[in-house]
Amino acid sequence: MTHTAVGKPADAAPGARAEAGTPKLKLSGLHKSFGSKHVLNGLDLEVGRAESLVVIGGSGTGKSVMLKCALGLMHPDSGSIKIDGEETANLRPRDRERVMRKFGMLFQGAALFDSLPVWENVAFGLIQGEKMSRGKAREIAVEKLSAVGLAREVADLFPAELSGGMQKRVGLARAIATQPEIIFFDEPTTGLDPIMADVINDLIIKCVKDLGATALSITHDMASARKIADRIAMIYKGKIIWSGPVSEIDNSGNPYVDQFIHGRADGPIQMEVMQP
Structure with missing residues (x-):
């Protein structure tokens, strides 16, 4: 059974119907500090329509802060965040809610509600955000669970009864339940064994393609990264220092990228870490 998209208001604000060449997401000159710690230092990043962009980088380089700013969970100190050409960095709450309906999110630890059965976790955005009836929301939840390879019986289980891989699948089902235009993936394979990680990668590719969605992963x-990306960008010290097609990652010509993708202890990143 196929459902039409939900949460796409007919009276979309200016910028919602953007020109074909307009990036789906554009971050320009983003700065974000916490006290004396400068996390984002003029970050620039564009994600095209229906493109899958993966941002790589070590811990503490600004990946999560960048994602939270793009989602509107955190406000940058300065800079621009455009969705479909519409500036969203300082939206009013009502407009923020409208823009948020375009997003789906797969959190690093799945972030499921322990007290809710699986189907209510998947349908959370439909019931709470779209005010959909519980019956219809459950129907869609079961459909999305099937899309990520989980049987109907899983719908009535609780998160604690699931394996880590199953929880991640439920998180993915929730991310796609509202048929979002943009999906954010936060460390989607963390904590999974290599085989289950590859299963999740395949599901991400399939779900994003089926929706025609834009994907931004960290x-x-x-x-x-190599499997799910059309394009890869590397963040270092709060800036994007390289970006290009996934096919070019092994020949980037950038010593920071080269060190990171090969996991070498020696290189410019290590030298920076070792400084007092």
Whole structure:
């Protein structure tokens, strides 16, 4: 059974119907500091329509802060965040809610609600955000669980009864339940064994393709990045220092990228870490 997209208001605000050449997501000159710690230092990044972009980088380089700013969970100190050409960095709450309906999110630890059965976790955005009836929301939840390879019986289980891989699948089902235009993936394969990680990668590719969605992922898992990305960008010290097609990652000509993708202890990143 196929359902039409939900949460796409007919009276979309200016910028929602953007020109064909407009990036789906554009971050420009983003700065974000926490006290004396400068996390984002003029970050620039574009993601095209229906493109899968993976941002790689080590811990503490600004990946998660960048993602939270793009989602509107965190406000940058300065800079621009455009969705379909519409500036969203300082939206009013009502407009923020409208823009948020375009997003789906797969959190690093799945972030499921322990007290809710699986189907209510998947349908959370439909019931709470779209005010959909519980019956219809459950129907869609079961459909999305099937899309990520989980049987109907799983719908009535609780998160604690699931394996880590199953929880990640439920998180993915929730991310696609509202048929979002943009999906964010936060370390989608963390904590999974290599085989299950590859299963999740395949599901991400399938779900994003089926929706025709734009995907922005952050990860340090190069196997995952190589598989799900159309394009890869590397963040270092709060800036994008390289970006290009996934096919060019092994010949980037950038010593920071080269060190990171090969996991070498020696290189410019290590030298920076060792400084007092």
